[in-house]
Amino acid sequence: MGSEAVASQYREKKTLKGPGVNSNQLLELAHISDSDILSRGREVIEIEASALESLSAALDYHFVAATKLLASTTGRVVITGMGKSGHVGRKITATMCATGTAAVFVHPAEAAHGDLGMIKRGDTVMMLSNSGLTTELRAVMQHCRAIGVRIIGVSAREDSPVMQHADVPLAIPQVREACPANIAPTSSTAVMLALGDALAMALMDVRGISKDSLKELHPGGSIGLRLMPVSQMMHIGKRIPLVHTDTPMRDVIMTMTSMGFGVAGVLDADEKLIGVITDGDLRRHIGDLLDRTAVDVMTHHPKTVPATILAEDALMIMNDAKITTVFVMAEGEEKPVGIVHMHDFVRYGLS
Structure with a gap:
């Protein structure tokens, strides 16, 4: 919204919210224009920016x-x-x-x-x-x-x-x-x-x-949350939606819906994560979906994060990849130990 549009909104209201505010505070000033005020603000910032360059x-x-x-x-x-x-x-x-x-x-x-x-x-x-x-x-x-x-x-x-x-x-x-x-x-x-x-x-x-050192100094507030490892907020154990490569898609859909994440991780015979099934994968195979198994429908090489990654870094990865969930892996292994959803970050005030 342009400066003039914002100014027009204030002129229409002619008041500021809050106790003790004079109803005429936002009336036009006779001796100085809106553009003069704006120019002065910018001039001050430019003067100080120039001073910082000198420093x-x-x-x-x-x-x-x-x-x-x-x-x-x-x-x-x-x-x-x-x-x-x-x-x-x-x-x-x-x-x-x-x-x-x-x-x-x-x-x-x-x-x-x-x-x-x-x-x-x-x-x-x-x-x-x-x-x-x-x-x-x-x-x-x-x-x-x-x-x-x-x-x-x-x-x-x-x-x-x-x-x-x-x-x-x-x-x-x-x-x-x-x-x-x-x-x-x-x-x-x-x-x-x-x-x-x-x-x-x-x-x-x-x-x-390091970030770990800063976390010790900022255990509370928004900084403490940002520096929290994702392992402290992930869902673990039976809350992780996992299936195997030979799981029938009917059972996969049940896992996806009952867990509430809208995804299912696919494990191989060694319990390693090799794929993920999302709503998009279901739509792409809608024609013969129930005749298939997990390995036929899954997307290979899913995006994952290590358990030691900071919450804010995990959120950045999810935003960049445009995904709403991500599996959390044990350090140096291919086995999932948890899962986080975008709603978890919202719940912690990190979105």
Whole structure:
């Protein structure tokens, strides 16, 4: 739907849903047009995208050194920053914790009133300050120097105190803020946040953090579900619709309908899966279907997945193959140990 069509819908309603909403909130504004608002939004995104490109181009060996320093930290990564840098610091802390790096955020103002005790020998401190002049960081710098804690400084001013006191000065480019007055932190915070993400992802690579490792850190929520092995959601035992090559098609149809999957796997004499029968196979042989056996009707070389595959990867395979069910195989074997249906993924909220 085009922008003008969407705008027309809002103009017709003239209201926003929800308590406390003024009924005239969506009336036309006299001093600015819809296209002006849309253009401004796009301009902000373009300004910040340009700032991120500048950051990418500016990365050098200091980034490598910072990554290696973080990877060699025996204690925790302590992140600190004031104001908007502090908000960014909290997000970087959360990202590092979620990707296998023990991290904690320390508010610099609280640090000077007792929270310096959260910083111990063996930690690495990451200081965030766009200007590099944040006075509240001085107590943290002095404490780190006193106990021999190494510092990674992140700032746009290489001659600032934060960068001068850093063991690894990690400069970010001086960028134009998206704010018309070039004051409100927008592009600079986007750059700082992206740098934190880059460090966290590089650390994952250095430490060899895998999907299995992430699953241990995300047992709940949608991420935990996505990283769940398909073996935890598959139907097993007598719930698997299986027949043999010489099974009469009358019995095959009974198996397909009674199990509720709409398919039947075909096993050979060694109990190996060699084929599958679907509704499509039934239709293709409708003329003499009941005179045949499973081997006459089945589709050879059915799509399967190993029991260790992640649920989200199994779902992707099913979507790509345009199938609604898939047999799950024992690792390294040709024997089915389960079956999953698209409805199972819906039930778990993964569709």
